[in-house]
Amino acid sequence: MSATLPATAAVVGFGIEAAAFGVFVLVIGLAIALWFRRFKRRAVRAEGTIVGRVSSLGDDGGRSSTDPTVTYYPIVEFTTPDGAPVRGTSRIGSDPCCGRAGEAATVFYHPRDPARVLIETPRSRARSSCAVTAFAVLGGVPLALGIGVLISVIA
Numbered sequence: 420m421s422a423t424l425p426a427t428a429a430v431v432g433f434g435i436e437a438a439a440f441g442v443f444v445l446v447i448g449l450a451i452a453l454w455f456r457r458f459k460r461r462a463v464r465a466e467g468t469i470v471g472r473v474s475s476l477g478d479d480g481g482r483s484s485t486d487p488t489v490t491y492y493p494i495v496e497f498t499t500p501d502g503a504p505v506r507g508t509s510r511i512g513s514d515p516c517c518g519r520a521g522e523a524a525t526v527f528y529h530p531r532d533p534a535r536v537l538i539e540t541p542r543s544r545a546r547s548s549c550a551v552t553a554f555a556v557l558g559g560v561p562l563a564l565g566i567g568v569l570i571s572v573i574a
Contacts, residue, residue: 427572434568441562448554458537462527467497469518469538473508493518493538497526507536 471494490512498504507528518524518540529535
């Protein structure tokens with residue numbers, strides 16, 4: 420009996436850790452999704468054109484010292500309803516860039532700061548869907564596994 424008690428405690432610990440990790444990932448994914456939704460709901464929508472991109476050299480997470488990560492941020496031009504031309508750089512970047520120069524894009528901009536933009540293209544919408552799915556899977560699987568382990572130990 421004493422040999423199964425430590426094993427049971429380890430299994431319960433694993434179940435709790437897996438479930439907690441799953442909840443953590445799901446909460447992060449939900450927070451990101453809610454931020455996007457809130458911004459888009461408050462933003463003004465316009466049609467624009469991608470005119471270029473800026474790049475940022477970032478940390479590659481320690482994978483390689485010779486191959487740093489590059490993130491591209493699209494630059495878009497559009498006109499506000501009152502006719503003012505605006506050029507803005509997306510605060511969301513990716514590699515590869517979500518669009519090419521000359522490509523049409525839907526622009527969501529902050530009403531008081533039109534240069535603060537979120538750019539949406541068919542490619543960025545597909546990536547957003549993949550990201551939501553990834554957070555759901557990466558959070559849901561450990562959560563379900565942890566709950567399953569805990570139920571099996573209790574039963």
